[in-house]
Amino acid sequence: MAARATRQQIVDAADDLFYTRGFAATSFADIAAAVSISRGNFYYHFKTKDEILDAVIEKRLADRERLLARWNETATDPARRIECFIRIVIANQTKIMAHGCPVGTLVTELTKLGHASTDNANRIMTLFRDWLTRQFEDLGCGTAALENALHVLSWSQGVATVAQAIGDDAFVRREVDRILQWLEAVRQNATRPH
Amino acid sequence: MAARATRQQIVDAADDLFYTRGFAATSFADIAAAVSISRGNFYYHFKTKDEILDAVIEKRLADRERLLARWNETATDPARRIECFIRIVIANQTKIMAHGCPVGTLVTELTKLGHASTDNANRIMTLFRDWLTRQFEDLGCGTAALENALHVLSWSQGVATVAQAIGDDAFVRREVDRILQWLEAVRQNATRPH
DNA sequence: AAGCTATTAGGACAATCATCCTAATAGACG
DNA sequence: CGTCTATTAGGATGATTGTCCTAATAGCTT
Numbered sequence: 284m285a286a287r288a289t290r291q292q293i294v295d296a297a298d299d300l301f302y303t304r305g306f307a308a309t310s311f312a313d314i315a316a317a318v319s320i321s322r323g324n325f326y327y328h329f330k331t332k333d334e335i336l337d338a339v340i341e342k343r344l345a346d347r348e349r350l351l352a353r354w355n356e357t358a359t360d361p362a363r364r365i366e367c368f369i370r371i372v373i374a375n376q377t378k379i380m381a382h383g384c385p386v387g388t389l390v391t392e393l394t395k396l397g398h399a400s401t402d403n404a405n406r407i408m409t410l411f412r413d414w415l416t417r418q419f420e421d422l423g424c425g426t427a428a429l430e431n432a433l434h435v436l437s438w439s440q441g442v443a444t445v446a447q448a449i450g451d452d453a454f455v456r457r458e459v460d461r462i463l464q465w466l467e468a469v470r471q472n473a474t475r476p477h
Numbered sequence: 478m479a480a481r482a483t484r485q486q487i488v489d490a491a492d493d494l495f496y497t498r499g500f501a502a503t504s505f506a507d508i509a510a511a512v513s514i515s516r517g518n519f520y521y522h523f524k525t526k527d528e529i530l531d532a533v534i535e536k537r538l539a540d541r542e543r544l545l546a547r548w549n550e551t552a553t554d555p556a557r558r559i560e561c562f563i564r565i566v567i568a569n570q571t572k573i574m575a576h577g578c579p580v581g582t583l584v585t586e587l588t589k590l591g592h593a594s595t596d597n598a599n600r601i602m603t604l605f606r607d608w609l610t611r612q613f614e615d616l617g618c619g620t621a622a623l624e625n626a627l628h629v630l631s632w633s634q635g636v637a638t639v640a641q642a643i644g645d646d647a648f649v650r651r652e653v654d655r656i657l658q659w660l661e662a663v664r665q666n667a668t669r670p671h
Numbered sequence: 672a673a674g675c676t677a678t679t680a681g682g683a684c685a686a687t688c689a690t691c692c693t694a695a696t697a698g699a700c701g
Numbered sequence: 702c703g704t705c706t707a708t709t710a711g712g713a714t715g716a717t718t719g720t721c722c723t724a725a726t727a728g729c730t731t
Contacts, residue, residue, distance in 0.1 A: 286678065305589040307501055311719065321680045323722090328678095332719065383585050390642045391577050391585065395499040408642045433639060433648050434655065441635025445627060448584045448602045454627050461628065480708065505689060515710045517692090522708095526689065672731100679726070687718070696709070701702100 290328045290338075292318045298339045302378075302385045306336060306392055333400060340403050343385065347407055351414050361421040362470045365435065368415065369462055372442050372455055380450050384443035386411070412436055423473040431469060438462050484522045484532075486512045492533045496579045500530060500586055527594060534597050537579065541601055545608050555615040556664045559629065562609065563656055566636050566649055574644050578637035580605070606630055617667040625663060632656050 296317040300309040311332065315325045329335045354367045372379060382388070386407045393401040415432035424431055442458045445451075490511040494503040505526065509519045523529045548561045566573060576582070580601045587595040609626035618625055636652045639645075 289678080303589065304591075305501075305586065307499075308590055310717080312717085322720095323681055324679045326719095326721070330720085382589060387638045387642070388585055388589070391582055391638065392499070394641060395497065395576060395582070396502055397498075405642055408639075412643065430648075430651055433643070433645065434652070437632075437635035437639040437648075437652060439635070440638035441631035441633070444581045444585065444634035444638065445602075445631040447588060448581070448599055449606065449627070451627065454624075454631075457624055458628070458631060483708085504687080506687090516690095517711055518709045520689095520691075524690085675728105675730080677726100677728080680724085682722090682724105684721075685719100688716080690714085690716105692711105692713075694710085694712105696707100698707080699705090701704080 286328070289318070289320065289324070293320075293325065293328055293335070294338045294342050297335050298342055301336070301339055301389065303382050306389065306398075307396060333398075336398075336400050337403060340389075340400060340407070344407050344410065347386075347410055351410070361418040362466060365415065365418050365422075365466055366463065368411070368435065369439070369459060369466070372439055372446070373459055376446070376455055379443050379455075380446045383447040384440060387440045387443060408436070419469075419473075422470060424469065425473075435462065435466075480522070483512070483514065483518070487514075487519065487522055487529070488532050488536050491529050492536055495530070495533055495583065497576050500583065500592075501590060527592075530592075530594050531597060534583075534594060534601070538601050538604065541604055545604070555612040556660060558612050559609065559616075559660055560657065562605070562629065563633070563653060563660070566633055566640070567653055570640070570649055573637050573649075574640045577641040578634060581634045581637060602630070613663075613667075616664055618663065619667075629656065629660075 293314060297309070297314050300313055300317060304313075311322055311325060314335070315322050329338070354364045358364045358367060386404075390401065390404050390408055393404050412429075412432050415435055416429045419428035419431040422428075438458070442455060446455050487508060491503070491508050494507055494511060498507075505516055505519060508529070509516050523532070548558050552558045552561060580598075584595065584598050584602060587598050606623075606626050609629055610623045613622035613625045616622075632652070636649060640649050
């Protein structure tokens with residue numbers, strides 16, 4: 284098999300396992316078993332566990348960048364783009380209720396481990412923050428753009444954590460409705476005065 | 478030394494280490510070293526790591542129950558009580574920015590580990606949920622009480638996660654102002670119609 | 672077909688972990 | 702003072718971990 288393909292399989296499996304079980308709780312053997320290759324083969328592609336982690340982070344980052352680029356194309360209105368972000372908690376509801384937010388839980392875990400790749404993982408969080416900030420700027424929020432971006436980001440993390448902990452189906456939908464109402468109010472306030 | 482005192486020291490040290498480093502990343506040796514006792518002595522008090530975890534959960538639960546009982550006494554207005562809950566993210570801001578929310582991060586970790594004590598840890602989360610629900614009921618929110626309680630709980634988890642990840646000082650204060658404004662609006666809407 | 676390189680397999684290694692056991696000690700009580 | 706029990710110390714153990722090494726294989730080039 285081509286090395287590229289095997290490497291890709293490893294990263295995909297690690298991505299999934301790091302999400303569902305956590306980084307520290309996932310062993311070399313776990314990933315190798317998921318891809319059905321030997322640990323020796325594994326070592327050929329990745330020398331250390333941290334290398335796999337960095338590869339997974341890069342993959343997640345690239346995935347999210349693609350997602351944001353798609354939203355930039357499909358939705359012309361910045362409010363609609365923010366709505367796309369908000370609705371991912373519904374689209375991924377099942378997974379979120381089982382394992383939380385892939386971004387937030389990884390950053391939290393790495394921070395507690397004092398892991399060197401914490402800042403690296405945080406790039407995904409700041410990617411969303413910066414993209415959201417840009418959308419609120421385009422909406423005409425001015426200096427409040429960053430504040431509003433962090434508000435939405437914080438909202439998503441809270442919903443993910445509580446959804447995972449308490450597992451209330453209706454809760455997620457209600458929270459989405461709430462934040463969408465807030466977004467509409469922000470949109471009207473922002474576009475009116477200018 | 479009295480067995481009670483040693484046991485208490487172990488639980489206190491484990492509580493701190495589970496919070497700052499995580500449950501899985503904390504070893505028997507780590508806790509024993511923090512208390513300056515031998516692993517053998519350790520085993521006399523706790524047979525398994527899960528026993529320590531359960532003891533830590535009980536301690537945290539008791540601590541929070543005491544905290545809520547104090548708020549019940551010091552604040553007569555339910556809105557003021559909810560405000561007490563909201564302000565803990567400021568009171569504990571330094572720790573939260575370093576290690577996140579003690580309750581949320583533990584539940585998240587245990588869920589990913591598939592640990593048997595996940596439900597047990599979740600009792601702390603539902604303790605807050607139920608207490609908040611009671612306050613919103615007393616505020617006159619009726620059927621919306623639970624919904625509002627989950628909203629505040631979700632808010633606190635989101636703030637903790639983003640504060641830990643991005644570490645913006647002003648962010649926490651702004652979010653507290655925001656949610657207090659929301660709380661005031663809820664209070665006025667709830668008390669007026671009835 | 673032959674040879675070379677990229678890829679894979681599988682075992683060895685030391686370190687760390689939770690757990691368990693036995694011996695030493697201390698503190699209370701007769 | 703002496704005995705008994707509660708408490709502590711510290712090492713042994715088997716399992717698991719990340720990491721590393723060497724040999725086998727497959728796929729491409731000539």
